[in-house]
Amino acid sequence: HDENLQRVLPTLTDAGLKLNMHKCKFNQPSLNGHTISKDGLQPDQDKVTAVIHAPAPHDTSSLRSFLGLASWYSKFIPDFATVIEPLRAVLRDSTDLSFEWTTEAHSSFTSFKDLIVNSPALALYDPELPTYVKIKMRELSLLHQELFFSAERKYSTVEREALACVWAVERWRTYLWGRRFVLRTDHQALTTLLTSKGSGRAGLRIARWSARLLCFTYDVTYRPGNQNVTADCLSRLPLTAENEATEEPDMIAAVFKESLCAISLPEFTSASEICPELSLLRNQIEKGWPKCKKGLPENLAPYFQIQHELSVHGSLILRLTDRLVVPASLRARIVDLAHEGHQGIRLRELFWWPQLDKFVHSVIASCVNCQFSDKVVITAPWDCRYAIVFTDYYSKWPEVAFSSTVTTDVIRFLATVLSREGNPMYLVSDNGCQFTSHAFSTFLQHLKSSVYYPKANGVVKRFNRVLKECIQTCERSHSSWKQMYIEVFSFTFNSTPHLSTGYSPYFLAHGREPRLPANVHISSPKVSDCPQNYGSELATRMDAAFETVLLHHEEQKQKREYYYNKDTQFRPYACGDLVWIDDPTTQRQKLSPNWTGPFKVVSVDEKGLLYKLVDVKYPQAATRVIHYDRLK
Known part of the structure; x- marks a missing residue:
């Protein structure tokens, strides 16, 4: 005790730490309800006396208190779990209003008292003996x-x-x-x-x-x-001979590998003693560090920045209190042992040496098995691979949510939007598995666009193009506020007049223009103080906007039709015709065909744009619905 104390107190002084003497106790034979002597470890007699005179529990609270005390001394009671089980059974079957003290519980209660009184002394652990x-x-x-x-x-x-x-x-x-x-x-x-x-x-x-x-x-x-x-x-019975004071060595984290033996404490200590670098480091720590590292040997320069974290314990050197400084001869072997479990750079929790992370990273990067089983690198911002976009066709107002999965998050996102905005007249999506799953079909019925024909849902696809440009800009700027960046982008998009409507999405959704940061120092337009008058004014503005939007939509539609039909000859197919399909799922190589088929036309919609086809070679296969632009 005295030798250990003489080592601890100077170490605290060197570290600049102070102790409150009123809170310090030295040469105490009792600690935390235990008595420590040359015979070993025993329960404190004052605590044993309290247990002997303890009354039988009368409710769940007193029973819990007694079980807590009993568990604290469980190591002194042979077959503790079986002895105490009747008391635990009473606790399991009791409530705050009903408490039944059984005969078995009373017998367990008295048995524990007898056992704690006659409990043996546990011998102190000796690390020098076989375990x-x-x-x-x-x-x-x-x-x-x-x-x-x-x-x-x-x-x-x-x-x-x-x-x-x-x-x-x-x-x-x-x-x-x-x-x-x-x-x-x-x-x-x-x-x-x-x-x-x-x-x-x-x-x-x-x-x-x-x-x-x-x-x-x-x-x-x-x-x-x-x-x-x-x-x-x-x-562990008490030792008959007096235990001599032995210095318990620090334990080394032995990392297991099936094909190699773990490194033992004697081997690690021996390697530390003969390592030239650690020998110089031990001498430097003992004699003190200079004010600058200019005069230090080159191999000690990396240790200068952490000099206050290093301490010598015999032949071993510790960084802080739990990381061993590894000699050069064992570094490759320790990494090999730890890496067998494929735990990456968690090795630094146990060991340290200069450029440890770089060394471990190089080992992992050269491990073929690790590269095969490593996680896929996520390239999307903030670990979210998918953007879920919901766009109102009338106002062009978008709702955006980011997610790492698209299974149940789509339903949750739509439920949030629809509960706030109400149900739309119809909803259109592509044919992604998240929209064709059973869970989604039970949530709502909706229209699905043609397969591999993004023009069928062009409003959403056009917004996705702008959103992608925004995310790329955010990535290039290395912004740490990516979520906020996207929210600002959404507000800017909704505040900008749309080409196809002539109004901003914000105006068509709220009946007024948003208050932008530039408008802070400008007085807001006057509105009627009467709610009824304000409602009438708002309805008038929305009606006028609705008529204007219809005109803009019609003009844009005619303009798109003109440019689309300018160089296009529309020749619809009839039922029974044989056609070929432009299939983007096939691997496009130099010599691979660009078209698959032939397919037979089974039915046509009234506009002549969507065709239901059946494979001529495999008529029993499921039919396909394909847009006119992908046929020939």
Whole structure:
């Protein structure tokens, strides 16, 4: 205790930290309800006395309080989960209004008191001795500490045995991480299933549990149940001889790889001692750093910026409190070990050396398996790949939403717009799977445009072109406010008069022009204070705008028809004609055909623009509805 204290206090002084003496306690044999002595760890006698005189719980609140105290001392109680189960059953069956104290619960209550009074002392952990984890799975509990959940009780015996092993190792990871230990079980199948030999034989559930043990270095051994009598963490009996004060070394994160052995603490320490770079670094830390790095050796220059984060612990060097500085001889091996689990640059949570990220990135970039399984690079802004656009054909008012998926987000977006604006007379969409799914058909009935004919929904396609230009501009400017950029763009678009209507979408939707930033210092137009008069004025403006919009639409329609028919000869097909289809789904190569078919015309709409076709070669196939422009 005194030796550890003499190392801690100077370290705090060097770091410029101060301690409040009124909050500090030294040479205390009791801590957090436990008594620490040469014999080991025992419950505090004052707490034990409080448990002995504790009255039986009379409601759920007092029962929860007692269970919390009991759980705190669970490590001293053999078969704790089974002993305390009747109390937990009372808590599960009770409510705030009904509380039934059963005979079994009272027996469990008194049994716990007897066991805590006669509880053994737990020997202090000695890292210099071999470590054994001895597993004994009970029918209803995990190592006497935790009960199996109802679903876990349905597992097979081998699965419950494997779960007990994983639970025990993770519970005692503080003692096991970074050093080799022996996992001893009375279930012989686990000697294969929890090692690299059984990686291809274990079921998916045991394989997932085995993956959780990859960061530990262990050997699995089998001992029959009649010989595995000490399979409990409480079996650490007090040592007869006095424990000499030993310095517990810092634990190293041992990263597992099936084909290679994990790096042990002695190996890491030895490599740190003989590493020339770390030897210079240790000497520099001990004698102090200069004010500038001009006179430092070249290989110590990267450490100058983090000099206050480095500390020496024996032969090891730590950055902050939990990252080991790795010697040059082990860097490639550590990255190789960690990369076997394909965890990318998470290695820096455990280790550090100069240019660590660059080193790891180069390893990942050269790994063929990582490149095959890596996530697809998302090129759309703020990780949203899709833009959902809803446009009013009359006012040209657009609604835009961005999403990473287009399955249920389309329905949610339309429900939001329609609940605010009301239902349209009809709704037109393309033939995307999100609009033809069963979920969408149950949401609403709508019209679908011709396949691979964007002109059929030209208003939306034209706006998408402008929206795309806006997003490209946003990308080029590297704006960090991309969502706000799009919202500003939408407001600007809605405030600009549209060529086909002569009015801005905002005016046709609200009956007035928007108040722009340039209008802040200009007085607003006067409006009637009477709601009825304002309503009449608004209706007059909207009626006049409606007539003007119809005229503009008709003029634009005639102009488009003139230019379209100028060089086009319209020759509609009749039922029974054989036609060819321009199919953009075929791979267009130099020698590949541009047309597929032939197809037979089954029916024609009244305008002669949409044709229902059937494949001549495969008449049993589904019919297609194709626009005139894609036929010949």
